[in-house]
Structures are given as C-alpha cells and as structure tokens.
Amino acid sequence: MTIKNSIRPVFPFTAIVGQEEMKLALILNMIDPKIGGVMIMGDRGTGKSTTIRAIADLLPQILVIEDDPFNSHPTDVELMSDDVQNAIKKAKVLNTIFINVPMVDLPLGATEDRVCGTIDIEKALNDGIKAFEPGLLAKANRGILYVDEVNLLDDHLVDILLDSAASGWNTVEREGISVRHPARFVLVGSGNPEEGELRPQLLDRFGMHAEIKTVKDPLLRVKIVEQRSQFDQNPHDCLLEYQDKQNLLKSMIRKAQDLLPEVAIDFALRMKISEICGLLDIDGLRGDIVVNRAAKAFAAYEGRKNVEVNDIKSVITLCLSHRLRKDPLDDIDSGFKVNNIVEQVFQ
Template sequence: MSIIKERIRPVFPFTAIVGQEEMKLALILNMIDPKIGGVMIMGDRGTGKSTTIRAIADLLPQILIVQDDIFNSHPTDTDLMSDMVQELFKNGDTLPTSLINVPMVDLPLGATEDRVCGTIDIEKALNEGVKTFEPGLLAKANRGILYVDEVNLLDDHLVDILLDSAASGWNTVEREGISVRHPARFVLVGSGNPEEGELRPQLLDRFGMHAEIRTVKDPALRVKIVEQRSNFDQDPNACVIQYQDKQNTLKAKIAQARQLLDDVEIDVRLRMKISQVCGQLDVDGLRGDIVTNRAAKAFAAYHGRTNVLVEDVKRVIVLCLRHRLRKDPLETIDSGTRVMQVVEEVFV
C-alpha cells in the first residue's frame, strides 16, 4: 500500500490579487517597517481581506533563529531573545541556528487569555522547582505576523493585551509570584466588517494604519477576480508558477526597502506640515504624527529613495489618520475625504 504524503496547499500569490491597492500598500509598508504599528482592515465580507493578509507573509525573506527555540529568538540581537537564550549568549555559548519562514499566526475568535499569552505550570514549579512555560500565540508570532480576523468581535481585554504586546515588544505572564517574560515583536493585522460593530476608538487609535476596502463594482474587474480565484482553485501550483517572477520582484523590492529604511530622511518642513495637518484635524496625542512620518519614510524606501517627497506623505497620510478623527454622528463627509481636504490646504 503506497503512503501518500499530505502536501501543503500553496498560498494565493500576493501579486495575483486584483485591486484593493490601499490594503496592499498598508501591508507592504508594515512589512518594510514593523514599527508603524500594524494595520486594521475594515470592509465588506468576501473582499479578499484574509486572502491578501495570508499572502503577504510569502513575500518576506526567511529569518535566522536559535535552533528549536520556542520564541524564535534572534541569535545575536538581545532585544529579540528570550531570557534563557540571553544568558547563554552572554556566557559566550555557541548557539546553533536555523532558517525558518516568517511566522504567520492566526488568532481564533474564541481564544482564551492563556491561549494567547501562554501559561506557567504552577504544580511543576512548586514541586520540582522548575519554571515550565507553555508558549501561547504571542510567542509563536514573535518576529512574524499575528492576524486577527473579526477583531471587532474579539473581547476588548484580549485586544488590549495584543496591542500592549505589539507596542512594547514583550509579553509577561505572571502566576502565583512566578513570572516569565519573552519577546513578542510582531506586526498586528486585524480585519473586520463595520456592520458587525466598530472597534472602540481608544483601541482603534493604537493600530498604526487603517485601510478601508469596498466591494468592486466594475463588472470587468469582478470577472477578472473570479477568473483568478477559479484558476487558483483548479491548479494552485500552476498559478504560483505563473506569478513567480512578479513575486520575486516584489520580494526583492521589499528586502531592498528594509535595507534602505535607516538612511531615509524627512525634511523638517514636511514634518511641520504633517503636524499642522494633525493639529487642524484635532487628532488626539502624537501617535498620528509619528506613524505618518514612519509610513512616509517606508514609502520612500519602497521606491528606492532616501528623501521623502510631498507625494509620499500624501500617499500614506489618509491610511495613518482617518481612524484617529473624532466621530461626529451628524457628519456626512467620509473621514478619509476630510483628511485629504486638510492636506490639500496645508500642502500648497
């Protein structure tokens, strides 16, 4: 009897996705600079949100980790190491390494706090004096992408934990006086349908970018999207081969942009104008200013430049600010349009 090995189904190629440029750009910029702070994608059902998000991980180069480490610890960067690996590193021990694909972790809607953060085995700690930690999804997502579908239906307490970890880069689990801390650097990507409820404004503000997507109305484009999906479902491998060159080109472009990012500079006059826009829009806090500066730099790096242009700022500013505006129930104008109106006034 022959044994048939189960094959891993190929992922739909990112470059084969038709339309939804805003969502694709937001994801690419977060891959270039994870410090932008993740992206929230809100839109109608069946618009390819999950497909696009799962496809982006395929464009990232493999990462070097300490072999068999449950936290995907970096072999030389102490900020990306677990405490145990840090000790070995400081002692000068040789750390065996291996290459892995960038982790892409899905957080299920019914996940508990233990499942997300991990748990400490108290019984073993008390009886044997051994600190045993069962890693959660935050540990698995370290140095990768954590995707939360229907984030607006997730318990607010869990969303708080995710956003805190994403911002600080660390997850701490404490139980009965025993504490375990590990790195949790990941790009947080959330998606949802606004009809099923909005995210609280103070939580929404913590996402670096906010992309809105709508169902495509153009019949020709709809036919093209359906054809792409049908072709992939019929023969996934052929579809992957067809787009391999485009995938490789985009992968190289993202890798080059990551290398260039530290050299990108933004003129003080542009920074002043970004802050002027945020002030006129009455954006709370300084997060909007910071994220817009970061996103504009990432956009410039993506296009192979070390200086940020006015066009770069205009291209990213709506993504960075639209979800930070105060909601007025009587307002008829779209928040993205409001941002662009002020941008056009300021950037003259």
C-alpha cells in the first residue's frame, strides 16, 4: 500500500444531502475569505464536521514559498513572513511549490503557546536570533482554521482567534521580543447550542451564522444513511462517482474567486441593506459590511458582475440572524424576523 492510498479519504462535499444554508455559507467564505468566517450551530450528528472538512478538498491549490512555515505568498506582501520579505529585498532566489489549502483543526485543550507560537528566549539572548516556533495560526495562514465545539473553547483563546482573523496578523511578544507573521484564514466554528451559547460580542465577530436542524423526512434520512454506509465500505468508488460534480464545483469556486474583484453593487441596493440593518436595530456596522461582501460573492458564484435583489435575499439571513438582540421571552425565530423586514423593504 502506498502512502497516497493510505491517506484517509474525505467524504465528497457534493454528496452531502441537505444542509444548504451551511454549504452556501462555507462556499461564499471560500470565494471571499474577508466575509469573516462561519459559525455553525446545530444538533449532534448533523454532519457539521464532515461538511467543513469536505470544503477544503474543493479549493484550488495555492502557490507558496517552499519550506516556509507560514505558507507565504511569492508576491503579495500582506501574505508574506518577514523572513521572506527580507530575502526578496536581498534579491535571493526563492523556490515556490503548489500545496493543498491548509485545513487546521484546533483542539479544545490547546494552550495559547500552541495556538500563537512561542519565542525561544534562551536562543534569542545567547545567539541574538529571534527563534520562533510557529503555532496553529501560522499553519492556517491562507487556509481554514476549524474549531469544533467553539462554544466550549476558553473565551481568551476565542478572542485571540477572532482578532487574528480580523487583522490578518498574529503578534507574539515575550520578554521584550516581538514576532509578527501573517495569519489570513477562514475561521469556521461549530457547536451544539445545548452545551452553551457564545457571548453575543464574540458571535457578532463571525461573518455568517448557519443553524443546522436534524433532517426529519424519513426518505432523506435513509438516503443519508445509505450514502454514509457506501462511503465507509468503499470510499474510492464513492469519490469516483462524485468526481465530475466535485470538479464542476471546484471550477465554479475558482471562476468566482477570479470574478469577485469586478463585481459591483448599486448604491440603491447598498442603501436597502443599511435600511434593513437599521430597522433590525443591529449594533455597529459589521452587519452592513458582511451583507455587501456576501452578496458580491454570491453574484460571482452565479457568474454575474452585478448584484441583484435575489443575491441579497439569498445571503442576508445568514449574515444578520446572529446579530439581533436576543429577548429570552421572544418565541419568534431570528431568521423569520430578518426575512420579514427584508420583504417589507424590498416590496
């Protein structure tokens, strides 16, 4: 058996039945990582982890500097480590290779040093070298950072993750020594609401929020169980069966990424988005920004250069439902509230 054959196969994204909201939120974040990541809340055993791991398989490979621990981009300064920038300034020749988009799992018990990286003080003092041991944020640069059960993660670590995801940089400071490196990643969190909610101010920092419910339709449940059984028995046949669909979706994501800079959204539609956010009494302007970005990404995904009303309607609930002020006595679903206001504004 070769090493290639022994690598654990990933369930194909296009074979996943239902959960359209979650799939759309993930695809849009892959098209435009600046949307700000996805928080997926739902019942146990609804395929959250399976879907998140499957999306990484769909992404086009990225060009990186060989042997660089930060997956540095060869030309984009915002995605380069300081060492690579210095080497380029000195006109050194750097080899490049294509790699799969990194998919990093952050374990619940991870320490701050493991997440951010550490500085070897002894080496720095004795040899005068900034000896930096990269952490998970370095590995995740230009990729996906996945936190399962994010609502159980220490709040201090969640703050660090969200700050890095928002700024695109990670800074480690110790004993007067400071190291900074790029940390541009799509932050994907999942959790079960029964185990506790995220604080509203943390929830607001996730670009999109998808609520996952257990499938009730018996026919769909049987289909899901059959598919999973087939994959477990013979994963390679299952991958072959969905190869064409996977390639088509890969191609659509790549085209959308290329088209995105050309997509425009009319001033009138931007006004409508802000009117909706105002009527929903949403704090801050993060909601307005995310809806604009997500609508553009959706239009690019559909292969268009202009955002239409339906693009906004398709993404707005995912972008705003988790930003509403929660009333414990309110029995109306937040998604229903958003849709209600959207219909009023776009009448």
